[in-house]
Amino acid sequence: MKTAKPLLAYIEIEPRNAAQATVIWLHGLGASGHDFEPIVPELRLPESLAVRFIFPHAPSIPVTINNGNVMPAWYDIISMSIERELDESQLLASSAAVVSLIERELARGIASDKIVLAGFSQGGAVVYQAALSYDKPLAGLMALSTYFASADTIKFHSANKDLSVLIHHGSRDGVVPELLGQRAADQLQNRGYSVGYKRYSMEHSICPEQIRDISQWLQRVLA
Numbered sequence: 001m002k003t004a005k006p007l008l009a010y011i012e013i014e015p016r017n018a019a020q021a022t023v024i025w026l027h028g029l030g031a032s033g034h035d036f037e038p039i040v041p042e043l044r045l046p047e048s049l050a051v052r053f054i055f056p057h058a059p060s061i062p063v064t065i066n067n068g069n070v071m072p073a074w075y076d077i078i079s080m081s082i083e084r085e086l087d088e089s090q091l092l093a094s095s096a097a098v099v100s101l102i103e104r105e106l107a108r109g110i111a112s113d114k115i116v117l118a119g120f121s122q123g124g125a126v127v128y129q130a131a132l133s134y135d136k137p138l139a140g141l142m143a144l145s146t147y148f149a150s151a152d153t154i155k156f157h158s159a160n161k162d163l164s165v166l167i168h169h170g171s172r173d174g175v176v177p178e179l180l181g182q183r184a185a186d187q188l189q190n191r192g193y194s195v196g197y198k199r200y201s202m203e204h205s206i207c208p209e210q211i212r213d214i215s216q217w218l219q220r221v222l223a
Contacts (some may be wrong), residue, residue, distance in 0.1 A: 007104065008097050009033075010056040013040050019032035021114040021139070021222045022105045024098060024193050026056060026123025028145075030071045033057045036120070039206070043215040049222055054101060058094070058123075073128045082162070084180075086125075086149060095129040102134065114222060118142035121176055121204065125149040128184070133157050140164040140221040142214065145173055147180035151187050164221050165195045168210055175204035 011033040014090065027035040033055030040053050058072040065077045075090035095101045105115055119127035124146025131141040137159050145168065165188055169181030176197060185197040196217070200207050 002181065007100055008056040008059075009104060010054050010101070011037055013037065013053040013055075015050040015052060016047050017050045018081045019108075021116075022049040022052045022054060022110050023116045023218065024054045024056070024075065024101050024105075024127075025142075026098070026117075026119040027058065027072075028121030028123055028125055029056075029063065029073050029077070030066075032072055036206075039211060039214075042211050043218065045215060045218060049219065050223065051218070052105075054105075056098070061090070065098070074122050077122075084147060088150065088153065091129060091149060093128060095133070095141055098126060098130040099134060102130075102138075106136075109202075110210060112136035113139050116140045116218065116221060118144070119146060120144040120206075121146050129154055131163060132160055135159050139162060140166065140217070142166045142168075142217070143181070143184065144168050144206070145170055145176055145181070146184075147176055148184035148187055151184070153163060156191070161192065163193065164217075165193050166214075166217050167195060167197045170202040170204060170207075171199045171200050172202060173204045 008048055022203045025036050047050055058074045060070050061073050062068045062070050063073050065080050074094040076087040079085035117127040117131045124143040129150045131138055135157050141163055167181055167185050169178045185195045188195050200210050
């Protein structure tokens with residue numbers, strides 16, 4: 001008998017009422033699940049939505065672009081060129097770990113189409129892979145200041161061909177150039193996906209206007 005692989009460590013924020021929906025939100029390189037935890041009250045979501053938030057922690061691994069120093073990362077980044085050379089096997093392993101969190105939510109009674117995957121920067125690359133290859137329909141995919149690292153290798157699943165995709169990017173992002181966010185939007189639109197794209201006058205971060213827009217989008221896709 002196989003032993004179940006342990007879930008990622010994570011922070012969980014429960015709604016006041018019994019959860020009816022879940023947002024699984026991944027942080028970026030060198031951060032932790034605590035990174036986006038303070039945003040939850042700022043979203044001001046209606047209590048009737050009853051959204052559970054899960055913020056996983058990436059494992060700590062050596063990261064080549066940071067001189068091999070060990071830090072929280074969803075995968076190793078080997079080169080910071082515009083094409084972003086990375087360890088795809090680690091990206092796929094992180095995607096599989098996110099899928100395990102999805103499956104746990106299903107077991108807890110949350111319907112797949114009430115689950116949103118969200119990710120910032122490196123975390124966004126992971127949720128692109130996880131959401132677009134997943135075999136059950138999800139509520140939405142939110143990609144923040146990120147890039148579609150596995151665009152050339154992913155096996156898209158028809159279950160999520162109608163997935164609502166939200167892409168946000170900073171016009172002054174010096175870490176992940178906006179060109180990469182725009183490229184991801186173009187790649188998905190060319191495949192027939194419904195993509196909402198918005199740029200903000202910011203660097204590699206989150207801004208108040210964006211939090212309001214995220215709230216509106218979550219309320220729409222989880223209604």
